[in-house]
Amino acid sequence: MSASMAIVLLGPPGSGKSTQGALLSTRFGLGRIASGELLHEEVRAGTTRGVAVRRYMAAGELVPDELLVDIVTAAIVATSRSGVVLDGFPRRIAQARLADEVLGRLGWVLKAAVEFSVAAATLRARLAGRRAADSRFDDDPAVIDRRLRAGHPPAELLAYYRDRGLLHSVDADQPVDAVTAALVDILGR
Numbered sequence: 001m002s003a004s005m006a007i008v009l010l011g012p013p014g015s016g017k018s019t020q021g022a023l024l025s026t027r028f029g030l031g032r033i034a035s036g037e038l039l040h041e042e043v044r045a046g047t048t049r050g051v052a053v054r055r056y057m058a059a060g061e062l063v064p065d066e067l068l069v070d071i072v073t074a075a076i077v078a079t080s081r082s083g084v085v086l087d088g089f090p091r092r093i094a095q096a097r098l099a100d101e102v103l104g105r106l107g108w109v110l111k112a113a114v115e116f117s118v119a120a121a122t123l124r125a126r127l128a129g130r131r132a133a134d135s136r137f138d139d140d141p142a143v144i145d146r147r148l149r150a151g152h153p154p155a156e157l158l159a160y161y162r163d164r165g166l167l168h169s170v171d172a173d174q175p176v177d178a179v180t181a182a183l184v185d186i187l188g189r
């Protein structure tokens, strides 16, 4: 994979997108934009938007487009790298179209959209472990189930990328190194 390329990581919370996104960004010199992290920053900053965002996140629901797309697209445009790993964005078709438009404007080519597939039991265990480690407000057990339901990429989003020959799937139940190797293989094709 060369610079000026983009990769989209699709998958529910706890599927390992951020770990792999960080590894890929280092390995290929790409920027990394994680929508969930940007939203958490907005909440921490205590802005009016952050207060609205928190309500959705705390309920385990997706945040409405109007509250997040300009934050995410601004972050993509502002990245100092050429090329980007998109982690957690897009999660809806409208976001996917917007991502295409922004990447097109930057002259970056979307190389792959990779679906992280993981068993539900693994996801629950990972999210519970993460809660113990860093106490995110949306890793509350009551919210985790709703986040898992809302966080799976919708079928039409997968179809959007499949129709363009960009959709790949990795077994993200494997150890970190094996998942990275699968991703590097996809990107090297």
Ligand code: AMP
Residues within 6 Å of the ligand: 012, 013, 014, 035, 036, 037, 039, 056, 057, 060, 061, 062, 063, 064, 068, 087, 088, 089, 090, 091, 092, 095, 138, 147, 151
């Ligand atoms: P994540 O860290 O990617 O699991 O995101 C944490 C939370 O942020 C999700 O449960 C959603 O509430 C919200 N979120 C992150 N990315 C998006 C997105 N692309 N669209 C809507 N909501 C999002």
